[in-house]
Amino acid sequence: MTADEKLGMVKALISDMNVSDEQINTYLNVAAQRILTTAYPCGTSKVEVPSRYETLQCELAVRMIARRGGEGEIGHTENGISRSYANADDSDLLNRIVPAVGVCL
Template identity: 40%
Template sequence: MTDAEKLKMVKAMTGETDEDTLSTYLSIAGNKVCRRAYPFDPTVTAVPDQYAHIQVEIAVYLLNKRGAEGQTTHSENGIFRSYEDGDVPPTLLRDIVPFAAVMGG
């Protein structure tokens, strides 16, 4: 999936139109995906294509909780909010399989 396709998806899912904002959140989400997929190799910065949709979902999640980061509960006028985690919920990260290799000796 191209970066333009990712931007289009996030825009459609959130209603956000500022491309700088969208790119920033996609970059943050991509970093989280890469750190999860390659926990021992910080040089990997390109999101593997099989995780492109997860990157989009994480970006959307982060955009949608702006202004309420880390919120654990909130109730007001019949609206109730609670977040699974202060960061990206484990349910969004569970499909990312960490890459591992055997080291020779």
């Protein structure tokens, strides 16, 4: 998936929010770093997300964008709308990643 395709996917999923392309790309970069850190816990020279995790990268970016302004929120009720982020660390998404096995030096 190209960077433009990822940008397009995230835009489609957050079409009701006002977020610039630069902001989306920043969230995609943060999501990529989280995926690489989880997939390669002993470090790696890889700088690109493996193709099997590209959709997950977009999902993480969308979730981070959706939480904007209420990061880490545990509970919130306003005008009959309730929000709480039980997995503010996104462990439910990151648990889909299978860490690479190798020798840590």
